[in-house]
Amino acid sequence: MKFLEDPFIQKLLAWLNQPGVVGIALAGSYSRGTQDQHSDVDVDIFVESQPDETYTLSILDGKLVSLKYILVSDEFASLTKPDRAIWAVPGLQQMQILLDETGQLTKLKQAAYDFKWADLQTAANDYAIEELLGCSEEAHKIISGLLQENESKVLYASWGLFKGLANAAAVQRGMIIESENRYFDIIQKNIGHTHEWTRAFRLSFGMDVGDVNILAYQTRGKAALELYQQTALLFEKIINDRHREVLENTLQLISSYKQGVTHA
Helix, strand or coil: CHHHHCHHHHHHHHHHCCCCEEEEEEEHHHHHCCCCCCCCEEEEEEECCCCCCCEEEEEECCEEEEEEEEEHHHHHHHCCCHHHHHHHHHHHHHCEEEECCCCHHHHHHHHHHHCCHHHHHHHHHHHHHHHHHHHHHHHHHHHHHHHHCCHHHHHHHHHHHHHHHHHHHHHHCCCCCCCHHHHHHHHHHHHCCCCHHHHHHHHHHCCCCCCCCCCHHHHHHHHHHHHHHHHHHHCHHHCCHHHHHHHHHHHHHHHHHHCCCCCC
């Protein structure tokens, strides 16, 4: 294995291979061979029991090293949870195993290759609807903030709604995220670059500017409300009766706000 011939990797292993460690693997850009001079070295350290500090940063030979301590059982479990699987599957497939004396990491990597999204689709639908439901509160806050001309309130709620609904869409559609650097690219390509959802997605996060005559926070707040509506349309066929009342109430509130009949 070419990695094991690297003096830096040899030094890394000598530093990290301590009692209780069952495996060590390279993750992130170094595992994919896409690193550049500014990339940190992501290292997953599989342990028998979690230390008090499960994530830390260190410097080794001038390189920034990200150390994450993981239980093998937790990584196997991540393949059964849709919100974790979209990240875990490609990460485990890409990881470069540096130490695996018991063979557990090899089994874990194979499990990632054997993964089938169809097994999680029902759970993914449930997760996405729960996220949409949770964002109803953010939508209410955005409308309140816009009516009060409260910039901070609008932006904070818009930020939460954007994150929640982007994640909901990614999970519901089983978007496998092979790199966090491509998260936005993958979502937009999957939904469609010209889709109304994507237009609202970009405006709500400030990726696009919108009308320069409108205050930026107002543009982002209104776009976030549109993102909520568009996400509800994407999820229409999977919305269950238990959540429908809250979602329809929120959609009606947004519609009333757009028509100018909602008051502070």
